[in-house]
Amino acid sequence: MTALRYVYAVCRPLTAPLQAELRGVAGAPARQLEHHGLIAVVSQVPDSDFSEEALRTRLEDMDWLTATARAHQNVIDALTGVTTPLPLRMATVFRDDSAVRVMMEKREDAFRHALDRLDGRVEWGVKIFMENADGEGGGDGGEGTGARTGSAAPKAMSGRDYLRQRRMRTTAREEQWRQVEEFARRLHKSLSAQAEDSRLHAPQNPQLSGAAGRNVLNAAYLVPRARSEEFVTLVDRTKDDTPGIRVELTGPWAAYSFTGLAEESAGEPT
C-alpha cells in the first residue's frame, strides 16, 4: 500500500502553532509542508482509498463521503483559527511531497495574490427559509414536484369548493412569496453593504437538507474578522423580524466561496 499526499489548504507560515493533535482524512495527522515561504497542509492517505479507481467508488459511498468531507472541513476549520487558509477542493491528492512542491511553485503567484486578498477575512453563510405558514404538507412543493402535491385535499367537498380553496391557497402562497422575496432582497442588500464581497449559491433542497421550510436565499459573505461581530449582530437583528421567515447564520468559515481561483484553474490542463 502506497501513501499519497492529500492537500487541504495553502497558507502563509503559521505564527501560532497548529493543534498538536490535528487529524485529517482517515485520522492521519496533518502536517505542514513549506515551500518558498508558503505552506501546504497535507496528510498521508492510502491509495487503497485515493487511487483514481478507488476514489470513483468511494465518492459514491455516502458514509465515506461524509466522513471525508467532515475531516477536510475539520482541518480547514482549525487553520481558520490561526491563519487565513486557501482551502482546496476536497480530494486534491498528489503522489508525494515533491509533487506538492511542484504544484506550489507553479501557482506561487496566484496563491500569494489570493492570500493577500483574503488575509484576515472569513466567510459567513446566510440562508433564508420560507416557513410553511399554513402548515399544509403538500403546499411547499411548488411547481415541478407534482407527485407530492394534491393528496391533502379533504374529502366530501364539492369540486367548486375545492377549486375555490385551492385558488385561495395559491393566492396566499403568491403573496407569501412576494413578501419573502422582498425580505431576501433587502437583507442581502444590507448584508452586502457590511461585507467586502458576496456570492449567491443555489438554494438547498428542503426535502433533503432536513431543514424546515423552503430555502429562498443561500448566500456567502466575505467579512473581515474585525467586523465579524457587527455582521453577526446585523443578522441577529433581522432574525425574528418577520413571521414565516427564518434566517440562519453559519460560520465563520474559511473563505471557501471567495478563493476566486476555481475557474482559471479548472480550465488549465496539467
Place this chain on the structure above:
Amino acid sequence: MTTPARLPDPYGAPAGGANLADILERVLDKGIVIAGDIKINLLDIELLTIKLRLVVASVDKAKEMGIDWWEDDPALSSRARRQELRRENAELRARLERLEGGTHGEEQELVEGAAPRTPRREESP
C-alpha cells in the same frame, strides 16, 4: 475545536459540527480546484455536487423519510449504474438483432430518405 477570541463563536453549528449540507456544499463545490496527480473526473464531482447540493442532513434520516433515490440513480450508485449498463446492453442487443433481421427494410428506407437530397448537394458548388 478552539476558536480564537477575536472571532465570534461559531454559529449554526449543532453539536457534532456544522450541517452536512453546508459542509458538502463548500468542500465539494467551492475552494480551489487543482488537478492533482490523482485525476478526478470533475464532471463526476459536478454531478455529485448537484445531487448533494440538495443533500441530506443525514442519510439515515433521508432513508427514514423514504428518500433513497440515489440508490437508483446512476450518477450516485454503482449498483444503479451496473443496472443501467445491463439495460442498455439488452437494448442494444435487441436493436442489433432487429437490424440484422430486417436489413433489407432498413436499407431501402435509408436509400429512399437520402435520394431527394443527393442531387441538390451536387448542384450547390
